[in-house]
Amino acid sequence: MGTIVKQNKQLYKAISENKRFSLAIFICFMAILKIQYSNVESTEYLGIADTKEININSSHSVKIRNIHVIPGQTVEEDELLMELERPDLDLRIYELESQLNELKAENSFNSEMNKELKSVKVSNNENMDSPLQIKINSMTKQLIILKRKKADLFVFSKRAGVIGSINVKVGEDASPFTPLITMHDSAPSMIKGFIHESIYNKTYKGQKVVVTSISDPNKIMDAVVASVGNRIVEYPVRLRKSEASVTYGREVVIFVSKDNPFLIGEKVQIKSFEKPNEIMTAHAQAVPVRKIEDVIDLEIGVDIENTKVEPSGLVYIKDLNQTVMISDDTGRKDRPYIYTVNNSGLIDKEIEIEGVKAISDMEAISMDENGIIYIASSMSEKKNGKVSDKRKKLLMIERNDFNFKAIGEVNFYDALNKVAKSNKSEEWAQVLLAKGNKKIRINIEGILVKENTMYFGLRSGSKLTKDQFVLLKINDIKSVFAKNAIDADQISIQANVAFPIDSDFKNEGVSDIALINGELYVLTVNNTGKEGGRVLKTVLADPSNHMTELKRFKGLKPEGITYDTSASKFLISFDQGDKKSKLLLVDKF
Known part of the structure; x- marks a missing residue:
């Protein structure tokens, strides 16, 4: 009996020691977790899933002739909404x-x-x-x-969406710019958050956040802060702890992709992480924050019509502190859209150029000393050997804040084709004309404008050899818009020179040109479609001399270059085809 008791005491002692050991292991494990995440401090605040509202109005006094929709109705693009009379x-x-x-x-x-x-x-x-x-x-x-x-006066919807409100009745008169109908997207395009005034400095533009539904924690996604308000405002009643508790803070706007899981008006929680070298994603994984010199992904932050934005040119606009970007893929109806992109790689605005019905294959953009913007189509042939009218355009655009209006449009291809055929013996015509001299064959990839003179960087032409840089010059470019024609004495070849020889970059062509701080920057890509390219620098007055290589890219296709004078950084966009497009910011090469 004494032996059994003794054995039971020994067993109890072993079990007790084993429990203490297990507890010690658990405490150590929790301590390790605490140490691992002690530096990851999060900031949480509330917001509401929202969407941009589109006001449909007229710039003239009108009479309402007929209304074809009702509030709450889902409409498709190009659906007739109402008829007006003037x-x-x-x-x-x-x-x-x-x-x-x-x-x-x-x-x-x-x-x-x-x-x-x-x-x-x-x-x-x-x-x-x-x-x-x-x-x-x-x-x-x-x-x-x-x-x-x-x-x-027949008003059609410019995009698919939902009718919000109808503010007029048939037979009524409406003053200029009175909202006639409001429309909104069928899904949220942004989150409007409010961060308390005591911690308002914990968030900033470009910060990555995690957005979670209050009612359904399974609805969760990563996003990026698009803007932070510059004043303290009162919280909406829905986001207060109680209606009587007035709260103040800064408004935070976060753009979300169109496939987000939230409902319009849904209440959400926004969480950001303060550790400088990492954030927590929606899947609770630590990922490095990209350095400003890194190549970053271009993110579409608004519900834009063209979901296949392929950057083909950039221009930095100082008073907007924004970079304007064009895309050679102009969408299903070749709408004349341009985009703004910030230095975090977020495409945050889609803007339709007023006065242009359609344009395709936009490849080049430039701005002159007076702020006039020029955009050129490629003028290149399709696989059937033809150049459609939409690909023949050169636009002249004036800007008022974020409003862009075409003040000139010319069928540049036909004008250049006509003058080239009439002057076949000229050097510049020989570069442009195809075999048999019946038509020109060109591919414009870059333009720049200086003192009413436009320079065209040609990626390919009928008589261009591999690895050749040709810069076409046209004087008095504004006269081309005025008369819809080009005179022979306006045209010359500014450069016709081989690119610096490099065994890794054979068969390359120009993809963009820009005049930055008085020097000519030239981007190149591989003409065969292989991903790769270079940044070259020379002088505009004599591009054939002193062309030097500044940077090379493997696995990337550089398509646009500009210079952000406020941040003192070069921006280069990359068109990666079916892959995600990218952006590079760099202080110098």
């Missing part, structure tokens, strides 16, 4: 048509009289250039413009 426009069209018919009848009578007067010989050209014919041509153009404005 009595003043109808009257002006009627008057102009009457005057035009009278002038045409008079011109026809004069033409018949001239035919009968056999002793007076009047050529067709002289008749076309007569004051009467010039007036007819001018009035015809006015009539076309007025009829286009009449067509705009």
Whole structure:
């Protein structure tokens, strides 16, 4: 009996010691976790999933003729929303048509009289250039413009979405810019958060955050802070602890992708992490924060129509402190969209150029000393050997804040083709004309404008050899828009030179050009489609001399370059095709 008791005491002692050992292991494990995450401090605040509201209005006084939608209705792109009337426009069209018919009848009578007067010989050209014919041509153009404005009285949705409110009734008159209909996206495009005034300095533009639904913790996603308010404001009632408890803080806007899991108006929690070298993602994994010199992914932060933005050119605009970007993929309907991108790689605005119906394959952008922006299509042939009208365009654009309006549009390809065929023996024409001299064959990849002179970087041409840099120069570029034509004496070749020889970069062509701090920067890519390219530098006055290599890229296709004067950094965009596009920021090369 004593032996059994003794054995039981020994067993109890062993079990007790084993428990203490297990407890010690658990305490050590928790201590390790605490040490591991002690430096990861998080900041939490609340927000509401929201979407941008689109106001549909008219810039003129109008009468509501018909309304084809109701609040809450889901509409598709190009769906008819309402019909408007402008009595003043109808009257002006009627008057102009009457005057035009009278002038045409008079011109026809004069033409018949001239035919009968056999002793007076009047050529067709002289008749076309007569004051009467010039007036007819001018009035015809006015009539076309007025009829286009009449067509705009049929209001179509520019994108798919949901009708929010209808603020007018059939038969009512509406003043200019009065909101007639409001629309919003079918899913949230942003989170509006409010961070308490006591910790308002814990968040900043470009900061990565984790957004989680309050009602469903499984609805979670990573996002990036797009902007932080510059003043302290009152919290919305929904985000207060109680209605009577007035709270103040800074508004934080976070853009989210269109496939986010949240409902419009859903209450969410926003969490950011303060450790400088890492943040916690939605999957609780530590990832390094990218350094400013790294190549970073371009993120689409708004619900834009064109989800396949392929950056093809950049221009930094100082007063906006933003970089404007164009895309050679212009979407399903070739809408004239440009984008703004910040230095965190976030594409935060999509802007439609006013006055341009459609354009495709935008490849080059530049801004002159007066802030006028120019955009060029590639002018290149498709696989069928043809150049569509949408790919032949050169635009001249003026800007007011974030509003961009075309003040000039020219069919540049046809104008250049016409003057080249008429001057086949010129050096520049020989570079542009295809075999047989029947048409030009070019691919414009970069442009720059200085003192009303435009330079075109040609990636390929009918008579360009591999690894060749050709810079076409056209003087008095604004006159091209005025007369929709180019004179032979305006055109010359500024450079026709081989790129610096490198065994790793054979068969390369220009992908962009930019004049930065008085020096000409040239981007190149591989013409065969292989990913890779270089940054070269030379002087605009004589690009054939002193062309030096500054940087090379393997596995990346540089397509646009600009210089952020506020941050003193170069920006280079990369078009990676089906992969995610990228952006590089660097102080110097």
